[in-house]
Amino acid sequence: MSAITSPARQASSGVSARTINRIVIYGLLALFALFYLMPLFVMLVTSFKTMDEIQNGNMLALPQSPTIAPWFKAWGETCVGLTCAGIKGYFWNSIKMVVPAVLISTLLGALNGYVLTKWRFRGHTLVFAMMLFACFIPFQSVLLPMATILGSIGRFGVTLRNATGFNFGLGNSTVNLVFVHVVYGLGFTTLFFRNYYEAFPTELVKAAQVDGASFFQIFRRIMLPNSMPIFVVTVIYQFTNIWNDFLFASAYAGTGDVMPMTVALNNVVNTSTGVVEYNVNMAAAMIAALPTLLVYVVAGRYFVRGLMAGAVKG
Amino acid sequence: MAFLEIDGLKKRFGNVEILKGIDVELEKGGFLVLVGPSGCGKSTLLNTIAGLEQITEGEIRVDGRAINDLHPSKRDIAMVFQSYALYPNMTVAGNIAFGMEMRGVPVAERQKAIDKVAKILQIGHLLQRKPSQLSGGQRQRVAMGRALVRDPKLFLFDEPLSNLDAKLRVDMRIEIKRLHATTGTTIVYVTHDQIEAMTLATKIAVMRDGEVQQFGTPAEIYNNPTNVFVADFMGSPAMNLIPAKIGANGSGLSVVLDREARQPITLSLPGAPAGLAAFKDKAVIFGVRPEALTDPEGAERNGSEIATADCHIEVVEPAGSDTFAVTNLGGKGVVARLRADARIQPGTSTPLAFNLSKAVFFDPATEKRIL
Numbered sequence: 001m002s003a004i005t006s007p008a009r010q011a012s013s014g015v016s017a018r019t020i021n022r023i024v025i026y027g028l029l030a031l032f033a034l035f036y037l038m039p040l041f042v043m044l045v046t047s048f049k050t051m052d053e054i055q056n057g058n059m060l061a062l063p064q065s066p067t068i069a070p071w072f073k074a075w076g077e078t079c080v081g082l083t084c085a086g087i088k089g090y091f092w093n094s095i096k097m098v099v100p101a102v103l104i105s106t107l108l109g110a111l112n113g114y115v116l117t118k119w120r121f122r123g124h125t126l127v128f129a130m131m132l133f134a135c136f137i138p139f140q141s142v143l144l145p146m147a148t149i150l151g152s153i154g155r156f157g158v159t160l161r162n163a164t165g166f167n168f169g170l171g172n173s174t175v176n177l178v179f180v181h182v183v184y185g186l187g188f189t190t191l192f193f194r195n196y197y198e199a200f201p202t203e204l205v206k207a208a209q210v211d212g213a214s215f216f217q218i219f220r221r222i223m224l225p226n227s228m229p230i231f232v233v234t235v236i237y238q239f240t241n242i243w244n245d246f247l248f249a250s251a252y253a254g255t256g257d258v259m260p261m262t263v264a265l266n267n268v269v270n271t272s273t274g275v276v277e278y279n280v281n282m283a284a285a286m287i288a289a290l291p292t293l294l295v296y297v298v299a300g301r302y303f304v305r306g307l308m309a310g311a312v313k314g
Numbered sequence: 315m316a317f318l319e320i321d322g323l324k325k326r327f328g329n330v331e332i333l334k335g336i337d338v339e340l341e342k343g344g345f346l347v348l349v350g351p352s353g354c355g356k357s358t359l360l361n362t363i364a365g366l367e368q369i370t371e372g373e374i375r376v377d378g379r380a381i382n383d384l385h386p387s388k389r390d391i392a393m394v395f396q397s398y399a400l401y402p403n404m405t406v407a408g409n410i411a412f413g414m415e416m417r418g419v420p421v422a423e424r425q426k427a428i429d430k431v432a433k434i435l436q437i438g439h440l441l442q443r444k445p446s447q448l449s450g451g452q453r454q455r456v457a458m459g460r461a462l463v464r465d466p467k468l469f470l471f472d473e474p475l476s477n478l479d480a481k482l483r484v485d486m487r488i489e490i491k492r493l494h495a496t497t498g499t500t501i502v503y504v505t506h507d508q509i510e511a512m513t514l515a516t517k518i519a520v521m522r523d524g525e526v527q528q529f530g531t532p533a534e535i536y537n538n539p540t541n542v543f544v545a546d547f548m549g550s551p552a553m554n555l556i557p558a559k560i561g562a563n564g565s566g567l568s569v570v571l572d573r574e575a576r577q578p579i580t581l582s583l584p585g586a587p588a589g590l591a592a593f594k595d596k597a598v599i600f601g602v603r604p605e606a607l608t609d610p611e612g613a614e615r616n617g618s619e620i621a622t623a624d625c626h627i628e629v630v631e632p633a634g635s636d637t638f639a640v641t642n643l644g645g646k647g648v649v650a651r652l653r654a655d656a657r658i659q660p661g662t663s664t665p666l667a668f669n670l671s672k673a674v675f676f677d678p679a680t681e682k683r684i685l
Contacts, residue, residue, distance in 0.1 A: 206366050207399035211413035211460075212387030221412075225403035 047071065047282035054278050070279035074287060078280050080259075080267045087284050089257065090264035094243060095291075097174050097260055101181040102238045108182065109189020109234060114223050116190070117197040118205045119215070128194060134187030139247050142184065150176045150252060173258035177249065181242045189234050196230035197223065232302035240292045261288050315378060317342035317500055318363075318468060323372035325358060325524075332358050334524040336372070340517055345494055345501045349511040350521035351547070356504045357472060359521070363502060364393050364470050376467055387416070392461035393470040396477065398453045400445035400460075407441040410460050431459045434493075451482050458493070471503040475510065487513060508548045512536065520544045539674065542599060542681040551604050551651075557644040557678070558600035560593045567591065569600050569675075571643045573626070579643070581621040581668055589684045590675055598684065599676040604638065604651035606672035612653040613667035625650075625666045630658055641666070 042059060047070050049063040057064070076086035115121075116128050157170030169175040200223070208218045224231075249260040259267070265288045269281050316339035325333040333355050340346040348356040361367040363374055365386035374382040381389045392413075400409050410431060411424045419427075432438040435455045445453060454474065461469055474490075475483045491514055494501055505511055511518050512532045520527045520535060520543075528540045539545035545553045559570040563582040567590055571579040583590070590598070613620050628647070629640040637652045650666050658664055675684040 201397060201399065203395045203397050203399035204401060206361075206364075206386075207393065207395055207460075208401070208412070209366065209386045210364060210391065210393045212416040213412070217416065222401055222403075226401075 043282045043286060047279055047286055049279050051275065051277065051279060070277070070283040071287070073277075074268070074280045074284035078268055078277070078284065079271045080264050081271060083257075087261065087264050087268060087287065090259050090261050091287065093174065093253075093258060093264075094261035097177045097181070098239060098242050098291075101178045101185070101242050102235055104178070105182045105185035105189050105238055106231065106234045108186055109191075110193045110224065110227065110231070111219065112186070112190040113193025113195075113197045114219050116194045117200065118202060118218075118223075128190070131187050131190045134184070135191060139184075143247070143251055146180055146248075147251065150180070153179075173253040176252050177260065180248050180252065181238075181245070184248075185238050185241070189238065192230055192234045192237070193227070196227060200226070229302055232299045236295055236299055239295050243292050316340055317344070317377055318346070318502070319373075319375040320359075320363070321373045321375070323359070323362065323374065324370045325355075325362060325367065326370045332524050333362070333369075336524075336526055338519050338526060338529055340500065340502070342377075342500055343498045345503065345514055345516045347503045347505060347511040347515035347518050348521060349505055349508055349518060349547075350527075352506060353523075354521040355524040356506075356521050360393075360470055360472055360502060360504045363468070364391055365389050390467045391470055392464045392466040392468075393472065394457045394461050394474045396473040398445075398457040398474075398477075400453060400456055402445055405442050405444060406437065406448070406456050406459075409445065409456060410441075410463050413460065413464050427463050431463045434462065435459050450478050451486065454478065454486055458490075462493075462497070467500065469499050469501045471501065473504055473506070475505070476507075490514065509550060512548070518548075520547060522547075537672070538683075539601075540683050542601075542676050545601050545674065545676070549603060551638065551649050553601050553603045554607065554643075554646075554648045555676070556600045556602070556646055556648060557597060559597055560590060560595065562594060567594065569598070569673075571600065572645065574642055574645075576626070579623045579625075581623065581670060583619075583670060585619055585671060587675065587685050593675075593677070593684065597678050599678050599681075600644075601674040601676060602648075602668060603672060604649045606669040607648070607650040608667055608669075609650075609652045609656045609658070610665055610667045612656065613669060619670035621668045621670055622665050623668065624663045626663050627658060627660050630660045639664075639666075 045061070045063055046054060046059070048066045048068065049057070049070075050065065050067055053064055074086060075088050075091075077084060078086050080087065080090065112131070116124050153176070154171035157167035157172075160170060161167040204222055204226075205218055208222050213221060244262065245260075246262045246266070249263045250266075253259055254263055265284055268284050318338075318340040320336055320338045323333055323336040324331065336359060338346065348359060350356050358367060362369045362382070365381070365384060369382050372382070373380050376389070376391075400406075401412065404412065407428050410428050414424045414427060428441065429438070432441055435458060437452065437455050437459060440448060440452060440456070445456070448456065457474070471490075475486055478486060487510060493499075494514075503510075503514060515532050517530065518532055518535045519529045522543055528535055528544045530538075535544060535548055539548065539553075542555060546555060556571060558572075561568045561570045561580065563580070566582055566584055567586045568580050568582045571581070573579060610620075610622055625641040625643070627639050627641055631638040631640070632654070635654055637654055637656050637658065639650045639652055639656075639658055640647050641650065642648065652658060676682065677684055
C-alpha cells in the first residue's frame, strides 16, 4: 500500500511546492515591474494633467480632465534658458546628430569587422584588442583631450574657410558631436560586427573572389545583406547611447541653438519662471524619450535575435 | 605540353612547410583527383591553384600561361566549394549570374547563359528560389551551375560531395562524371574518399604531409602502389600488408608467412621482382589485395602464379555481393574476398588461393616498393 500511495503523495506535494515557487517568482517579477514602471506612469499621467490638478491632487491619480496642452507647450513654447520656442529645435538638433553618427559608426564597425575576420593581416588580434580597449575607456577621461582635438579641427576649419570660402563643416558643433560619437562608438560596433562575421562562412567570400568581386563589392553585396540581425542590434545600441548622451553633448555643444535634446531638457527643467510647470517638464521628458522607445519597438525583436545569434549554431 | 602544370610548388606558413614541392600535370579535358587524409595539404593545393592562397615557391601554369601571381578572378577558373557557398541573399539565378554581373556582362547575355546552364543541370524550376529553400542535392547542382556558367579553362571542386548523404553522393558522383564526359572540361577535384578518386579520376595524386606520394592513373595507383601508404590508403577493404620473410626455393625465391601455432606458409615466387633477391632471408612487407586472396574456385583460372595454402578462418562476413573471410597471417588479420556463395565456416581450415602476380613487396625500413 505504502508503495502505491507514497509516489502520489510526493506528486501532490511536488505540485503544491511548484505552485508556491511560481507565485513567489511571478510576485517578485510583478513587484519589480511595478517599481520600474511607476516613474513612467507618474510622468505620463502628470504630462496630461492641468497645473491645478498637480498642485491639489494625488500624484498617482489619473487626470480628471486630460489635456494635451502641456505637450504642445513643451514642443513649441516652453523656455530653454532665455529663448522660449519650445524643444522642437533641439529635438531636430539631436536627430541631425544621431542619424549620421549611428550610420557612420555602424558602417565603419561593419567594415572593421569584415577586415578583422576575412582579410586578416599580421597583428590583427592586437588591433582588435586595442579597439576592444576603447570600450572600457570612461567618457570622462576623453573629455579634455577631445576638447583639444576639436579645438584644432575648428581652427583648421577656419583656415579652410579663409582659403576656400567653405569650412566643410569643421568646427560645427553638430559635426563635432558626430565625430566624437563615431570615434567613441567604433569600439563597440567593431566588437559586434567582428564577432558576427567570425561565424560568417569564409567560403562565401572566397566564392565571391573567384567570381571576380572586389573588396568593397564583397562587402556591399555579400556581407552587408547577410548581416541584418547584427546591423539592427548595433543601430539600436548606438542610437540609444548617442541619443541619451549628456556628457559629450553638454561639454561640446552645451549652449545656444546647437544643444541636443538631452541638454535642452536639462535646461527646460532648470529654467525657473515662477511656478515650476511639472506637466510641461514631464511632457518634454516624454518627447525626449520617444525616439529610443520607437526604435526599440520597431526593431526590438531583431535585437534579441541578434544578441543570441551565434550563441547556438542554427 | 600539359594543360595544367604545377612545378615545384611550395607553400610555407611561417616556418611550417605545408606543401613541400608539388609536381603535377594534367592534360586538357583530364580529371585530376587530389586525395589524401585530412591535413595532407590537398585543399591548400587547390586553394593555391584558385589563387585564394599565395604560394611561396614554384609555378602554376594553365595552358602555358603562369597564373600564380594573378588575382583569382583573372585566372579563368571556377570553383565549387564544400559548403556550396551559395550567397544566401540572392536567388538561384542571382547566384549563377553573380560572376557575370561582376564582369559586366549585359543582362540579356546573362539570361541566356543562365537558361543554358539551368537546362543542363535541370534546375530551371528553381531559378527564383533562395538557397535556403533548396535541398542538399539542389544546392549542389546550383553550385555546379555557378561554376559551369563561366565556361572556364579549369574547374576546381573542393570535396563537393562530403555534405551529402550516402545515396545522393553516389548519384551526384555519376552526375559529375557524366558532366565531365559531355562537356569535356578540365577538372581538379579534392576528396578524402578513395572511391570517389578511383571512379572519377583520369589522374590521381595521392598526398600525405604536403607531398605527393604517387601520381598516376587510377589503375597504376591501385595495382602498382609505390609505397605502403598508397597501398594502404587506396582500396576498400584495404590491401593486406603482411609481415613476411623472403626465403630461397631452389634457384628461385619464396615468401614465408608465419602463422600462430602452425607451420609457416611458404609460397614460391617464380615471377619475383628483381629487387627482391637482395632481401633474401630478410623481412619484407607482403602486400596482397583481398580480391587476390580468394577461394580456389573463384581464383582466375588462367592466372600464372596462383598458389594455394590452407588457412585457418577466424571470421566470416557475408556482404551480399561477396563474402569476406578473415584469417591470421604474420600476426595480422588478413582479409580474403570470396565468392558470395563460397561455402566457408569460421573456425575451420580452408584452402585459399594467392594470386602472386598481383602481390607487391615493400621494404619495412623505408616502406618503399621493392621492384
